[in-house]
Amino acid sequence: MKRRFELVVTLRPGLLDPQGKAIESALPAMGWTNVSDVRVGKHIVLTVDADTEDDARKQVEDMSRRLLSNPVIEDVRILAAHEVSG
Amino acid sequence: MREHPRVGVVTFPGSLDDRDALRAVGAMGGVGVPLWHAERELRDVDAVILPGGFSYGDYLRCGAIARFAPIMEEVVRFAAAGRPVVGICNGFQILCEAGMLPGALIRNRSLRFICRVVDVRVETSLTPLTEGLTAGDVLQIPVKHGEGQFIASGEDLARIEGDGLVAFRYCAPDGTIDDAHNVNGAANAIAGVRSDAGNVVGLMPHPEHAVDPDVGPTGGQPLIASLLSRALARV
Numbered sequence: 001m002k003r004r005f006e007l008v009v010t011l012r013p014g015l016l017d018p019q020g021k022a023i024e025s026a027l028p029a030m031g032w033t034n035v036s037d038v039r040v041g042k043h044i045v046l047t048v049d050a051d052t053e054d055d056a057r058k059q060v061e062d063m064s065r066r067l068l069s070n071p072v073i074e075d076v077r078i079l080a081a082h083e084v085s086g
Numbered sequence: 087m088r089e090h091p092r093v094g095v096v097t098f099p100g101s102l103d104d105r106d107a108l109r110a111v112g113a114m115g116g117v118g119v120p121l122w123h124a125e126r127e128l129r130d131v132d133a134v135i136l137p138g139g140f141s142y143g144d145y146l147r148c149g150a151i152a153r154f155a156p157i158m159e160e161v162v163r164f165a166a167a168g169r170p171v172v173g174i175c176n177g178f179q180i181l182c183e184a185g186m187l188p189g190a191l192i193r194n195r196s197l198r199f200i201c202r203v204v205d206v207r208v209e210t211s212l213t214p215l216t217e218g219l220t221a222g223d224v225l226q227i228p229v230k231h232g233e234g235q236f237i238a239s240g241e242d243l244a245r246i247e248g249d250g251l252v253a254f255r256y257c258a259p260d261g262t263i264d265d266a267h268n269v270n271g272a273a274n275a276i277a278g279v280r281s282d283a284g285n286v287v288g289l290m291p292h293p294e295h296a297v298d299p300d301v302g303p304t305g306g307q308p309l310i311a312s313l314l315s316r317a318l319a320r321v
Contacts, residue, residue, distance in 0.1 A: 011192070015237060016271075018193045067154075070147055070183060073190045073237060 002049045003056045006079040009069045010041035044068055047084060057081065091317035094121040094131035096161070096177075098152045102139035103174065103294060110294040111135075114310040116317070123155040132317035133170040133214065134161055136177025138230075138292060148191060148233050149179035158184060170214035170316050171286045175231055178278065178288030187279055187288045188246050189238035194231070195271025201230040203303055204269050206277050206291050207257040210250055213280045213287040218312040224261045225305030227291040229269060229277075234290040236272040236279070243273055254278035254289050 011017045019040040027035045050056035057078070064076040093111045095118060097104045108118030119131050123141075128134065142151035152158070158180075165171045165186060173181040181187040194200055208216050208223040238246060246252060254277040258267045268275040270290070278289025293306030 012239070014240070015192075016195075016235075018195055018197050018235070018271075022197055067146070067150065070150070070190055072182070072188075072239070072242070073192065 001051065002047050002084045003053060003081050004045065004047050004084045005056070005060050005081045007044045007046075007060070007064065007068065007076055008041050008079055009044065009074050009076050010039055011073055012075050015073055053081065088132070088318060090115060090117045091132040091314050092117045092119050092130060093313065093317060094119045094128055094134045096121045096123060096134065096136050096157055098123040098139070098141035098155060100140040100143055101137050101176070103137040103292065104139070106292075107135050107137045107174070107294040110297045110306065110310050111314070113297050114307065114314055116310075116314045121157060123152070123157050126156050126160050128157075128160050128164060133172070133313055134164060135294075136161070136171070136173040136180050137294070138175030138177060141176055141180065144176075144233075147183065149176060149181075149183040152176075152180045153184040162186065165281070165286050168283065168285050170313060172215060172313060173286075173288035174292055174294060175234070175290055178290060179233070181286060181288045186286050187281055188242055188251065189236055189273075189276075189279060191233050191290070192235050192237050193233050194235050199230070199232040200234070200269055201228070202269075203228045204291060205257050205259050205261075205267065206289075206305065207255045207261050207263070209252045209255055210280070212250070212284045213253050214285060214313050214316040215287055215289070215293070215309040216253065216312055217316050219308055222261060223308075224257060224259065225296075225308065226303035227293055227296045227305040228302065229291045231270070231290055234270045234272070236276040236290070238273060246276075246279060247274065249282065251279050251282070252276055253280045253287050254291070
């Protein structure tokens with residue numbers, strides 16, 4: 001069974017996010033003076049072929065830790081998973 | 087014992103500074119040995135340099151893909167045996183991604199690519215690059231990177247400082263550490279770190295670009311010289 005996973009990778013809280021900071025400092029110039037705590041992350045989608053949802057999820061967690069993120073600086077969240085045909 | 091140490095330089099797809107590293111080793115009296123990422127052969131070298139560049143296009147994260155190159159298994163083994171391994175710029179990023187050095191490198195504080203000569207202070211002589219130097223020595227060496235801001239969690243940073251793992255810091259010409267001379271905003275102005283055992287060291291500045299007086303500063307000379315003598319010592 002194939003399942004489509006959606007993940008988001010973000011810098012860990014407390015670590016300086018220079019891209020988030022740059023956006024945060026640009027927003028007031030456009031009138032949004034009410035925005036704070038901007039963080040920029042990466043959105044990753046991938047399809048996993050595995051027998052059970054549990055197995056697929058375990059594999060995604062493993063690849064998240066070993067390749068998709070650097071646990072020293074980043075957190076990964078699995079946003080969604082759904083079955084796909086074919 | 088060999089008269090001229092053999093220093094391997096790994097070429098990954100996207101490496102840029104492999105040729106300069108080989109040339110610097112040769113200019114300082116060693117034998118530069120080209121190594122290829124897809125092979126598992128270290129060709130009987132006495133030390134390994136992972137050079138700068140943009141291995142695998144810096145896809146995902148700088149160094150993230152390169153750490154899985156076949157030759158890295160051999161480099162890990164080589165390092166575990168206590169042999170000298172040096173990562174410069176992208177090579178430093180690869181060593182951090184591989185967990186061979188603590189911390190990580192993220193976008194420069196300015197969000198800009200920085201290419202200029204900086205002053206770098208040696209923090210310890212307990213690395214293969216600094217054995218011939220004294221803590222406090224200041225060297226002029228170029229940096230050229232977009233993602234060179236060293237960062238670590240508060241806990242890791244405390245351990246890095248407490249265990250004396252900081253190898254280099256960005257500094258003023260007189261060796262003073264201040265924010266104005268912290269070129270990329272690195273935590274505690276850290277420009278390079280070493281492993282617990284001390285035989286693995288990584289740094290953002292490029293000593294291989296600073297050995298020839300005809301083209302710029304020569305702050306890289308004592309570092310390459312140290313590496314060559316350490317390579318021969320076969321500690």
